[in-house]
Amino acid sequence: MTAQPPIGPVDSSVIPRFAGPATFARLPRTDQVGHADVVVAGVPFDTGVSYRPGARFGPNAVREGSRLLRPYHPGLDVSPFASAQVADAGDIPVNPYDIGRAIETLQHEATELTAGGTRLVTLGGDHTIALPLLRAAAERHGPVALLHFDAHLDTWDTYFGERYTHGTPFRRAAEEGILDTSALSHVGTRGPLYGRGDLDEDSRLGFGIVTSGDVLRRGVAETVDALRQRIGDRPLYISVDIDVLDPAHAPGTGTPEAGGMTSRELLEILRGLAGCNLVGADVVEVAPAYDHAEITAIAAAHVAYDLVSLLALRHAPADPGPGRQQ
Numbered sequence: 001m002t003a004q005p006p007i008g009p010v011d012s013s014v015i016p017r018f019a020g021p022a023t024f025a026r027l028p029r030t031d032q033v034g035h036a037d038v039v040v041a042g043v044p045f046d047t048g049v050s051y052r053p054g055a056r057f058g059p060n061a062v063r064e065g066s067r068l069l070r071p072y073h074p075g076l077d078v079s080p081f082a083s084a085q086v087a088d089a090g091d092i093p094v095n096p097y098d099i100g101r102a103i104e105t106l107q108h109e110a111t112e113l114t115a116g117g118t119r120l121v122t123l124g125g126d127h128t129i130a131l132p133l134l135r136a137a138a139e140r141h142g143p144v145a146l147l148h149f150d151a152h153l154d155t156w157d158t159y160f161g162e163r164y165t166h167g168t169p170f171r172r173a174a175e176e177g178i179l180d181t182s183a184l185s186h187v188g189t190r191g192p193l194y195g196r197g198d199l200d201e202d203s204r205l206g207f208g209i210v211t212s213g214d215v216l217r218r219g220v221a222e223t224v225d226a227l228r229q230r231i232g233d234r235p236l237y238i239s240v241d242i243d244v245l246d247p248a249h250a251p252g253t254g255t256p257e258a259g260g261m262t263s264r265e266l267l268e269i270l271r272g273l274a275g276c277n278l279v280g281a282d283v284v285e286v287a288p289a290y291d292h293a294e295i296t297a298i299a300a301a302h303v304a305y306d307l308v309s310l311l312a313l314r315h316a317p318a319d320p321g322p323g324r325q326q
């Protein structure tokens, strides 16, 4: 906890929430605060996609979609921006022409942002960015447990012979030894694969799978129990590909698959993870050009708000009430 109460978001009863440039949840920028406990950073990068491009515009779309968020989270009983100093670090500028350099830059910047113990929630960007983010998390915490919400496995080996793409980050991460192989789960997977071998290789890497259909059949409570048992108190990284949601709930994404979870199911599962040892998280694959009425951007903003709230809970023995307003 910082000595001064945290600087909170702009007061939407004084400055209308539709006015001015958007930071995430109308929070201060990192240069407006001293130390931040949690930072939200954008990564406008989509050079790793295999189908529709456009996730480079995701970070700002999610910021715009976050204007209506309010400071108290009743589901988790926390005022995240009062319990912890949360700030928007802006976008990390990565090379749009060279995936290798983009990955290097992002790993370096994520390491810098988290140097003093600050926790990072990243807004993508395509799923390629999870690899350098996991590297940075593992540098600090050792191999991390991973909860991966996605329609896709993203443990494929190569696309067009390329090893660093949005369909391969978790294969690379497993090979690099930065994941705790006793606690890896995909949640929400569905849709056709290239072959049964995809599943065999995925399981050989150590992943367990809770499909979208499993969530429907078992329900949220049983799903959360199973995930929590696997995670225990290990350092946990959560990666949310917004295409884990049904295209009805997230049309604005690059590789949509029918038969997905609802945003209600996803948010409820996240809330069920309160108290886990979350060390970092990302929300990726928002591609606003295919969105309608900000459906996807708003869903992603709420997911990011829940992730920030899970992180802020660690600073909040009891709800301290509203923070100082900006």
Ligand SMILES: N=C(N)NCCCC(=O)O
Pocket: 050, 051, 127, 152, 154, 166, 167, 241, 243, 255, 285
């Ligand atoms: N959306 C992500 N991250 N990956 C999808 C890759 C699916 C494919 O091109 O076969």
Ligand SMILES: [Zn+2]
Pocket: 150, 151, 152, 241, 243, 244, 255, 285
């Ligand atoms: Zn996906």
Ligand SMILES: [Zn+2]
Pocket: 127, 150, 152, 154, 166, 241, 285
């Ligand atoms: Zn993905």
